[in-house]
Amino acid sequence: MSKILKKIIGNRLALLGLIIVMSLFVVAVFAPVISPHDYKNINVKNILMPPSTNHFFGTDDLGRDVFSRMIWGARISLAVGFVSVGISTLIGITLGALAGYYGKYTDMIIMRFVDIMLCIPGFFLILAVIAFLGPNIFNIMIIIGLTSWMGVARLVRAEFLSLKEREFVLGAKASGASNFRIIFSHILPNALAPVFISAVLGVAAAVLLESSLSFLGLGIQPPTPSWGNILTDGKSNIEIAWWLSVFPGLAILITVLGYNLLGEGLRDALDPKFKK
């Protein structure tokens, strides 16, 4: 673990990613302490004020402090990112492990299901389901999770295919370990590295997805702040309040950039192919 950390720190871009990810984490956890104003506080005398020392990122069309709303928005974004990636990783690991370990019909059926899910345009599917079930944070987390596990499943399956023939698995089999035990405590720990990388990259994708949904009005619903729905306000005030469009967009950009840089850095650190 310390070796990996050393490699990350040695790689400037990956280090930048790590710093971004850690700072966002701190911002999200300590949101109530950090935000200078109450994010719900409506102030009609203070509508659409440009950035100032009192309101760092200006105020929105209800006079709310954009900086505070964005700090709380970080919480929402990361919550959606982590929970939906948690769901998709769990599904991906289970189905991938079953397909790779048992092979034959189990493999055929599961991989066919993966093919089917990959054929349906994911964003369209997510939009439709959320519109029908109603947009709230739980539906969004669950639906993003349910529609983005296919990559993990393929990864885990490939790892299982090569690992299940190795001596330590044959040894475990010979000593009478159950299939369940072999899958989860013998093979899986050895297959987790690529899953971990794809989970880090998955958080980036989920944050982007949530903001697109919120932007289209099918994501987090106001008054709960999310970077995507602040941008929707920005769109309706595009000619008079640039700060409503610029800052949330930059926040999304930096977050996604951070997770992608960290993910790629981890890939370089963990993948023996890239050893110099």
Added chain:
Amino acid sequence: MLIYILKRLLSMIPTLLGVTLITFFIIQLAPGKPTDLMTDLNPRITPEARQKLEEYYGLDKPILKQYLLWLKRIVKFDFGNSFSSDARPVIVKIYDTNEPFFDRRLIVTLTINLLSILIILTIAIPIGIYSATKPYSIFDRISTLAVFIGFATPGFWLALILMILFGINLDILPISGLKSLNYESLSPMGKIFDKTQHLILPVFISTFGGLAGMSRYMRSSMLETIRSDYITTARAKGLPEKIVIYKHALRNALLPIITLLGLSIPGLIGGSIIFEQIFGIPGMGQLSYHAIMTRDYPLVMGLLFITSLLTMLGNLIADMCYAVADPRIRVK
């Protein structure tokens, strides 16, 4: 080769069946009956009329029977009529043969996406090659950083910023639709110029979305190829570096790109929904968004099916190109 194509076509059938099952299931998720939207808003509707309507759509039958009936119809591309006030058949809304070819929604979306794929390839491949042949050079570092930033930029946000910049501040590009109001009165050349102007921003946004991933992928594919033994052989026998890279390595490095193109179709369709909505482009993406927001179930089902079918066809074409380019696949 023919056997390979036939095999691939046959294997599409169960996948397509699965797609129809999921599409059908999604619609069942919606609370209430699909016809509620038509009946609830009509105060004069009688219970008999309501029942008649349900019979018309087959909603009184068991769910399995409903599915089979629907399946029987969509084989003939009959997705029923839209719930919207014009009540036109779904297939006509997507592909209206009465309109000029390039105004049909399916064609509008396909044109923009094909244009951006072409631009993506012409930019991404040279960048990838150059980065891979000089890894960790200044160019590679800058392009890597640019790729990461491009990857992280939300397309809809960039669209907003560009609309502010080019549409409002500089006022040199139109920000909505595909044609100006005076389109019909323009000369043929003027028409082409007008359309091009309207296409610049949407095509740029759509290109931007795919460019980063593609050039990154090209770089790693090229890097991997350059490390293989046959390249060392080519260099060892004294071939000039240009021939080694462009003649020997490039062919193999391009193979994964073909597959990636096939796989990127669903993402392009998702992207179309967003940028067509922002720029007000009358394509399939805009239609999808409206269909979802107005709960136009027949239209949503039809669109989900057709976009999935397009994805599968794209994958099929990609696989066929792959088989043409790489004989090893055909033998398997």
